[in-house]
Amino acid sequence: KMNKTQQDPGDTFATGKKFHPLFWIGLALIITGVIIGLSLFLNFSIHGRDNTGSSGGFDGIEIFFLPFFALSYLTCGIFCMVKQLCSRSKCYLVILIIFNILSILLHIPVTYYFTGVRTPRPGASEAITRKVSTAWIRIIPEVVGMGLSVGAIVVAIQDIIRGK
Secondary structure, X not given: OOOOOOOOOOEOOOOOOEOOHHHHHHHHHHHHHHHHHHHHXXXXXXXXXXXOOOOOOOOOHHHXXXXXXXXXXXXXXXXXXXXXXXXXXXXXXXXXXXXXHHHHHHHHHHHHHHOOOOOOOOOOOHHHHHHHHOHHHHHHHHHHHHHHHHHXXXXXXXXXXXXX
């Protein structure tokens, strides 16, 4: 039992109201989506002037598509946070699980094809070869987002089992 001087980690500092763990996972998913969007600007500042060879400027352009896929993290994050306001029905939790599974299934190929992690072919343009060295900037938020989605799935399954 905690005394009045100890702060429960689930409490907010302003209201003292305890939020469900899905609220915090949802907030982290939203922040992850925003970080992926901000990485677009960082990537553009690093790779915006790379020589694209004879491709007409399209070599390496796929790294700039990541923010569009980050919308799934924003959607799942909002969905997790809204659970705090909605009734805690099992149907809502099942839909939450499905959304997060679909998000993970979307982001696995996105991480492989759109982050620049693949080894460039011989003779590839500067835009292709340079983006490999900065792939970690794009991979880390993607992997964190997938981990948070797994966490949301686990918490939702626990809520279903406990009947919350």
